[in-house]
Amino acid sequence: MPYIEEDTLLDLYKEIDVSNKDKEQYRRSYFENKESTQKIKNFYTWGMGGLSLLLIGALGWILYTSSTSPKESINTNQQAAILALTDSLRYAQNESAIAQEASLLGSNGLNSFERVVYKVQLANYKKPTRVAVKPWQVGDKGYMRLAVGDFASYKEAIALRDELKRIGFSSDIFLIAVYKDEKIDLKEALKMSKESYLLNVTK
Known part of the structure; x- marks a missing residue:
């Protein structure tokens, strides 16, 4: 039978004890890190959930105010919705819109006054109101026309119109085409914007 000196045996016990302590420390660190990671995940989940609820609540408020307000007036929330939508849609157009604008403004040398735009x-209204949304345009026989958007493409203007209807604006809103500050026929405008293929689907 092999012989182990007492000092050697004590050293082995000490090493085993240290090893067990290290193992326990690693185990605690693992669970602490796991708990910390879970807290971060929970915070992210709750944060995203709260943001979603906030957005849903904001949309619900817009829909509520749109449905309870007189159809002949435009309230503050609707004004904000118009401005937010026009801004977001302008950014959402991205490369396709930029390419089209470059074609219209670059190769043809046209500025916003000289090209057709869709609104x-x-x-x-017969008389100006207190509505702060711009632009107002003078229509036929002195009527004031409120139109939003400044799109080089008919399709982009359609997207804005459909979104405005979706959030509660009247189903009677419609597209107009403007050239040199004058309202022109949509069919003529489609030819000018090189979208003649849409002549049979305008609505």
Whole structure:
């Protein structure tokens, strides 16, 4: 039978004890890190959930105010919705819109006054009102026309019109085409914007 000196045996016990302590420390560190990671995940989940609820609540408020307000007036929330939508849609156009703008402004040498633009007409009033949304345009026989958007493409203006209807604006809103600050026929405008293929689907 092999012989182990007492000092050697004590050293082995000490090493085993140290090893067990290290193992326990590693185990604690693992669970602490796991708990910390879970807290971060929970915070992210709750944060995203709260943001989603906030966005849903904001949309619900817009829908509520749109449905309870008189159809002939445009309230503050609707004004904000118009401005937010026009901004977001302009950014959402990305490369396709940029390419089209470059074609219109670059190769043809046209500025915004000289090219056809599409807008969504929201209202037509005999007298100016307190509505802060711009631009107002003078229509036929002195009527004031409220139209939003400044799109080089008919399809882009259609997207804005449909979104405005979706959030509660009147189904009577429609597209107009403007050339040199004058309203022109949509069919003529489609030819000018090289979208003649849409002549049979305009609505």
